[in-house]
Amino acid sequence: MRKAFGRSKLAGFHKRVESGKRLNRDEAVAMAAARELFPPAEMAGLIRDRFNGNGVYVSRNAEIALCNICRYECKFCSFRRTKGETGAFDLKPSRVVNEVKHAVSAGARHVRLVGAVSASRKIEAYESLLKRIKAIAPELCIEACSPPEIIAMSEASGKTSAEALIRLKEAGLGIVSGLGADVFAKGFRDANCPDKPGAAQWREVMADASRIGLPCAATILYGFGERTEQLVDHLIELRKLQERTRNILSLTPIPYVGPSGVANDPFLHLRMISLCRTILANVAHIQIPFRLLGGTVSQMGIVFGADALDVSFGTTFSGNVATFPDARDGDGDDVYIARLIAAIGRRLVENDGLFDKSGPVRAERLDQSEEEDPKTIADDTGAEEHNDAPDASADDQPAVPDESNSEDEGDAQPEPNGDNQ
Numbered sequence: 001m002r003k004a005f006g007r008s009k010l011a012g013f014h015k016r017v018e019s020g021k022r023l024n025r026d027e028a029v030a031m032a033a034a035r036e037l038f039p040p041a042e043m044a045g046l047i048r049d050r051f052n053g054n055g056v057y058v059s060r061n062a063e064i065a066l067c068n069i070c071r072y073e074c075k076f077c078s079f080r081r082t083k084g085e086t087g088a089f090d091l092k093p094s095r096v097v098n099e100v101k102h103a104v105s106a107g108a109r110h111v112r113l114v115g116a117v118s119a120s121r122k123i124e125a126y127e128s129l130l131k132r133i134k135a136i137a138p139e140l141c142i143e144a145c146s147p148p149e150i151i152a153m154s155e156a157s158g159k160t161s162a163e164a165l166i167r168l169k170e171a172g173l174g175i176v177s178g179l180g181a182d183v184f185a186k187g188f189r190d191a192n193c194p195d196k197p198g199a200a201q202w203r204e205v206m207a208d209a210s211r212i213g214l215p216c217a218a219t220i221l222y223g224f225g226e227r228t229e230q231l232v233d234h235l236i237e238l239r240k241l242q243e244r245t246r247n248i249l250s251l252t253p254i255p256y257v258g259p260s261g262v263a264n265d266p267f268l269h270l271r272m273i274s275l276c277r278t279i280l281a282n283v284a285h286i287q288i289p290f291r292l293l294g295g296t297v298s299q300m301g302i303v304f305g306a307d308a309l310d311v312s313f314g315t316t317f318s319g320n321v322a323t324f325p326d327a328r329d330g331d332g333d334d335v336y337i338a339r340l341i342a343a344i345g346r347r348l349v350e351n352d353g354l355f356d357k358s359g360p361v362r363a364e365r366l367d368q369s370e371e372e373d374p375k376t377i378a379d380d381t382g383a384e385e386h387n388d389a390p391d392a393s394a395d396d397q398p399a400v401p402d403e404s405n406s407e408d409e410g411d412a413q414p415e416p417n418g419d420n421q
């Protein structure tokens with residue numbers, strides 16, 4: 001695989017990543033700007049395998065949209081509606097509970113409640129819904145309540161975000177949704193979502209969540225005209241947050257979904273996955289939105305640095321669990337996904353939302369029936385320890401976190417152009 005670097009300008013970066021160092025901002029920008037595919041994939045693969053060995057986590061969750069009537073008007077959003085507009089909806093709690101019942105009976109161990117940001121919904125409404133869901137499915141992991149929602153419900157109830165998070169956790173919230181991060185850069189937000197809570201507020205809610213032991217997800221939007229530096233800065237800000245909190249479970253890069261869907265541009269998606277994996281070297285999991293990218297690009301995305309597939313099956317409105325259009329021969333989702341993973345020599349691990357490594361390994365039947373030897377792409381090296389020079393900057397921290405709680409505040413890299421609120 002060293003051949004992947006050939007005369008690549010990124011060869012020096014590879015040495016840093018290989019020795020467990022992080023890329024600094026300039027290096028990350030150079031990597032992001034390079035029109036190269038395989039050197040970034042090689043670096044991303046090193047980090048992925050250190051964290052996750054040969055495993056590919058699959059979360060077959062139900063994603064339920066609660067409401068699309070939003071107080072904000074983000075330019076990149078085709079989901080929102082105004083109250084009274086055709087297509088506007090706001091599900092009753094009983095309807096949501098029924099959707100959850102259906103999802104659980106279909107095998108979901110993880111449900112994600114998404115939706116627009118209501119101007120009037122109070123903490124009590126979320127508490128009540130979470131409790132009702134937990135009453136019918138106590139083991140279900142519920143991921144919900146993005147920072148903009150938490151800020152909105154706190155305002156509506158006259159409470160702080162920290163108070164809201166404590167109550168939501170007690171009601172059954174398992175993971176704070178990472179939505180609403182979009183692109184942190186102030187210039188991007190001013191142009192595209194000026195009224196929405198800013199990046200600093202998003203990060204502060206996540207820091208509050210870490211203080212009460214409530215895990216967080218993270219996201220980044222791409223493909224909506226953002227600059228390369230803005231993507232890099234977003235990832236570096238998340239890296240700093242993770243340095244402070246050690247509480248981010250995963251990052252999902254979310255492509256812009258336009259009027260005609262997601263860009264049919266595998267080069268864009270695969271480079272983005274490699275970029276996320278390489279820069280965000282202290283977060284264990286990079287997750288692919290399988291439904292948005294489709295089976296083929298998702299499979300390649302694993303080769304390019306991801307280790308997790310988010311296989312949401314939306315249940316809202318239909319109750320139907322769709323099969324993928326590119327599944328073969330009438331294969332159901334499970335067999336299709338297992339086949340994609342086995343074909344690249346990797347092992348499917350069921351993800352309950354929290355990446356519980358004790359979860360059962362599925363697809364054993366398929367692994368055994370494969371004719372070819374399912375060779376691993378790389379050995380499971382486990383977490384490596386590195387002895388950094390005493391004066392190493394935070395960029396020189398090992399890519400795989402140790403148990404220490406060192407912060408990234410001394411990071412030698414320039415401050416990003418991100419949110420300045």
Ligand code: SF4
Pocket residue numbers: 070071072073074076077078079080115116117148193196
């Ligand atoms: S806050 Fe979310 S739902 Fe509302 S407009 Fe923005 S992206 Fe759409």
